[in-house]
Amino acid sequence: MPEEFRVVSHGALTASQLSALRGLFDREYLAEYGGWDPDRPYGYSPASVHILAFVGSALVGHVGFQTRTLTVGEAEVTVAGTGGVLVDEVARGSGLGRRLMRRAQEAMWEDERIQFGYLGCREGVIPFYESAGWQRVRAVERHTSMQDPRSTVVSSDGPLLIFPIRGRDWPAGEIDLRGTPW
Numbered sequence: 660m661p662e663e664f665r666v667v668s669h670g671a672l673t674a675s676q677l678s679a680l681r682g683l684f685d686r687e688y689l690a691e692y693g694g695w696d697p698d699r700p701y702g703y704s705p706a707s708v709h710i711l712a713f714v715g716s717a718l719v720g721h722v723g724f725q726t727r728t729l730t731v732g733e734a735e736v737t738v739a740g741t742g743g744v745l746v747d748e749v750a751r752g753s754g755l756g757r758r759l760m761r762r763a764q765e766a767m768w769e770d771e772r773i774q775f776g777y778l779g780c781r782e783g784v785i786p787f788y789e790s791a792g793w794q795r796v797r798a799v800e801r802h803t804s805m806q807d808p809r810s811t812v813v814s815s816d817g818p819l820l821i822f823p824i825r826g827r828d829w830p831a832g833e834i835d836l837r838g839t840p841w
Contacts, residue, residue: 679718702805719750722763732832738777742841776822793820802836
C-alpha cells in the first residue's frame with residue numbers, strides 16, 4: 660500500500676488526526692509516561708507543524724517541529740525545534756523513518772525563517788539522525804524545566820543535533836532554548 664505524507668499546522672489538525680496521533684503515541688509511551696497531550700506532549704514544547712505518515716488510512720509515523728529563535732553564544736539562530744519523532748512498530752525497518760524525516764526537512768525549508776533543524780535525543784538513535792544528515796554539536800544547553808516553568812535546566816551531557824537549512828556554520832557558545840525542549 661502506498662505511503663502518504665501530510666504536513667499539517669497544529670491548529671489545523673482534525674479530530675480524526677488528533678485521535679490517530681494520540682493512538683500512535685499512547686501505543687508507544689502510555690505505560691511509561693501517561694497519555695499524550697497535543698498541547699504539552701510529555702512536558703515538551705508542542706509542535707506547530709506536524710508531518711504525518713499514513714499507509715492507507717493508518718497513521719504510522721510522525722515528526723513535529725516548532726519554529727523558535729534561540730541564543731547560541733552571542734548569536735540569535737532561528738531553528739525548527741524537532742520532536743515527537745516516532746514510527747509505529749508495524750512500519751519500523753521499512754525505511755519509512757528516513758523518508759518521513761526527509762519530508763520534515765523539506766517542510767522546514769519551506770519556512771524561510773528557519774536556519775537549522777535542532778533536536779535533542781538519546782545516544783541510541785544518533786545513527787538514525789546522522790543517516791538523515793543531522794550533525795552532532797557539543798555545547799552547554801539551557802532550557803526551561805519541563806516540570807517547573809520557574810526553573811532553568813543547564814546540561815552538557817545530552818546529545819544535541821542540528822540540520823543545516825539556510826545556515827552553514829553553527830555558532831560557538833552556550834545554547835539557550837528560550838523555553839522548554841522539543
